[in-house]
Amino acid sequence: MSKNPTQLKLDALRSLLRARTTLVERLETALRADDLPPLAWYDVLCALDEAPGDGLRPRDLGFAVALTPSGLTRLLDRISAAGMVDRKSCPSDRRGYVVLLTKSGAETLEMMRPVYLHELGLAFASLLSDDEAKQLSEVLDRVSASACTAAGEPVPEPAAARAA
Amino acid sequence: MSKNPTQLKLDALRSLLRARTTLVERLETALRADDLPPLAWYDVLCALDEAPGDGLRPRDLGFAVALTPSGLTRLLDRISAAGMVDRKSCPSDRRGYVVLLTKSGAETLEMMRPVYLHELGLAFASLLSDDEAKQLSEVLDRVSASACTAAGEPVPEPAAARAA
DNA sequence: CGCGTTTTGTTGACATGTCAACCATTGCCT
């Protein structure tokens, strides 16, 4: 009756992939419906908002949004062009800069947050007991954590190590 | 000591997103290291392999790989250009065709499968008990399922409904 | 039957991200 263990794991993977697609799609749709920027912007603005007042280096932002350095450059170009973020040259390291949230960026963030949280409530939070959420985190963190550990030698790329 | 419930759910979501990024990255890396096609191709070839011998309509493939119709057209263009798939006009419906796995496509699939399964074993399956896998599926399927149910009116796009 | 609507799939314009090559700076290390 019970399924083959490998199949169980494959099913779990498929469930994971589908759930993520569904969720992202819903969040993205909800934001768009309110004429708000996409999810990636939210992640950046949010990270900056939570960070100390003196901003973040792109390098650190790269951890929040899973993006290669060049992808991040381009994302910041766009957000910056929209005036939601400033690039201020960093005194302690003339190679890079520090990214700062502008007033307009902070305002946009405050418009996005309720939409994000509301949709998340409908599509995710309300479907999970607190215990299940805890379990979920625990199990899935094991998966992401193993990437760092096991990344011994089958992962040559630097980008892969920086998985977010 | 115990966290705020909303924060628990947010953590769970972050764990989910990170785990998925990690997994996809590892699978993709492993395939590339063996000079094999990317994950999306695997999904298509696999779906065709499991399907009845007379192939599948693109429409049906669209469910397996979460892609818009145009995205699917382009993906099939590439796989077809690589000779792994044939487009055969469908007698019962002259609008579209049927997609068939070629010999070369089947061979490629058989080369990808062990790489896929091996990497998945390392990065996922081995980190989960059978019970946990079952639980994971159960909980996450609830999330994807709710999209169909709740899609009442906040989801105008057809693409959103076809979440895979 | 004949016409409007739905279904399938494609195409052009464009958005977003990757990879590889690159520049400038920093930080050792001798």
Added chain:
DNA sequence: AGGCAATGGTTGACATGTCAACAAAACGCG
């Protein structure tokens, strides 16, 4: 010091996907 590898970030070429508009066939119904 002085040389040189590692770090932080950008850019060009390109891959892949979306959206909107479209074409063609299939449906369905008065």
